Amino acid sequence: MTDPGIDFEQVFQALPGAVALLRTDLVYADANEAFCRMSGRTREQLIGRYLFDVFPDNPNDEAANGMRNLEMSLRRVADSGEPDTMALQRYDVEYQDRPGEWDERYWSPVNVPVLGPEGNVVLLVHRVEEVTQLIRAQGGREGDRAKVLQAELYTRARELQEVNERLRQAHAREREVALALQAAMLPVPGPVARSRVAVRYQPAVGALNVCGDWYDLAELTDERIAVAVGDVVGHGLRAAGVMGQLRSALSAAVRVADGPASALEALGLYSRSVEGAESTSAVQVVIDYDSHTLTYSSAGHLPPMLLHTDGSVELLDKATDPPLGARPEPAPRPEAVIPFDEGAALVLYTDGLIERRGEDIDTGLRRLADCLTRHASADEERLADTVLAELLSGGANSDDTALVIVRL
Incomplete structure (x- = not known):
């Protein structure tokens, strides 16, 4: 919606539901009037303050763990970029005019990410439904039943939070193992024939989209080397295993093939026998220092770039x-x-370097080409660091990234 006649701040304040906006460090950026009424706080008491400074857990009651659960939910949303609907939560809210006294409340929250232009999470939408009166209405003749129901709700909510936390820890362990496996299988950068080569691998930030990207450097003769990058569909341990098989196969194929096209043909045949290798992209370039030529072929991969000595950039497409x-x-x-x-x-590079959610791929290609032109005189190591710093600033890498720069 881009209608300049709509006052979106006024719309936000008029929303009938209670909504707050938080930064990714869990500091309030804004809150509408309904949220202020429900929470018993003014906007001045909220904006710019850390969530749990405003609403701490009741230190006198271990069962009042709603804020701790909320923190886990918000951090999951900030890390994953995915919405999270929480189970019914009990919150003890301290009276403003009676410090040390707490009001037992029941809220049903939904937390949603707001993505920036680079596809990273920049804000968190925290919407709350107040169900305190509904819970209290279960009193009277059904008081005992209501208490049982509440206890069951608390138990299920705690179980759900514990399961989510175990899943998060399991995913984190898998990510660490997959990264270690990938690092063990990728070649250690070093001198290759006459080339000066800079290699960088940048894992995805706060995501499991890791270990599908790979690179390879192969010395064919004193005057010829082959360089390749590729990207396996998928992530984690499985992608790391597939990546290792394909990288090794291509490294062997290019040593006996007539050129990069023949090497990729052989790799394509081999990939049919490797589960999970379908739709892998790869590009191979053979550098001949004797003839001063690059011979290349691409299997669905983003085009390498040739940075000329005058600073112009040419796509190998x-x-x-x-x-x-x-x-x-x-x-x-x-x-x-x-x-x-x-x-x-x-x-040579993989898509994590230039692709952004909601952005045309040509925009990312132009961004990389512009960076290379502006820093054309830098040596390969400094150029690689600069490219990563500029294109992945602000946690933009939601996918892992491989980058290889060969100074010819």
Whole structure:
């Protein structure tokens, strides 16, 4: 909605439901009038203050754990970028005019992320339904039944929170193991023939989208090297295992194939026998220092970039074919050749570097090309650091990223 005639601040304040906006550090950014009425706090008492400074848990009652549960929910939303609907929660809210006295309340919260232009979470929408009167209405002749119901609700809510926490810890452990496995399988950057090479791998921030990206460097002769990057669909331990198999297979294939296209053809055939390798993208470039040429072929991967000595950037997009296993029958892959001048730089990368949610891919390509042009004179190590710093600033990497820069 972009109608300039709509006052969205006024709309927010007029919403009948209680809604607050929090930053990702759980500090209030705003709250509408309904939220202020429900919570018994003014906007001045909320905005700019940490959530649990305003609403701490009741220190006198261990059963009053609603705020602790809310914190886990909000942090999950901030980390995952996914909404979270909480079970009914009991909150003890301290009276403003009677410090040390608490009002037992029952709230049903929903927490939703607000994404910025780079696809990262910038705000949290915290909507609350007040059900205190409904719970209290179960008193009188049904008082005992209501108490049993409340106890069951508390028990189920605690069980759900415990399950969510165990899942989070299990996912975190899997992520650590997968990253360690990936690091063990990827080659350690070092001198390759005459090349000066900078390699970077950046895991996704606050997500499980890790361990599908890979790179490889192979010395073919004294004057020829092969460099490749690829991206396996999926994440975690399974993606790390598939990645290791495909990287090793391509590294072997390029040493005996006639060129990068033939190597990718062989990799495509091999991928049919590897579960989880379907739709993997990869690009292979053979650098010939004797003829000063780059020979390349791409299996559905983003185009490498050639940074010329004058600062201009050229896309290597003349030999692009579908990803591995995408065709029902194998077919020859295209191959292209391009000359380079000494001092130019070859840049290969995976989609985590440039893709952003809700943004056209060409915007990301232009952003990378502009960065390379502005820092064309930097050596390969400094250029790699600069590219990551500029393109992944503000936690923009919701997917893992591999980057290889070869100074030619």
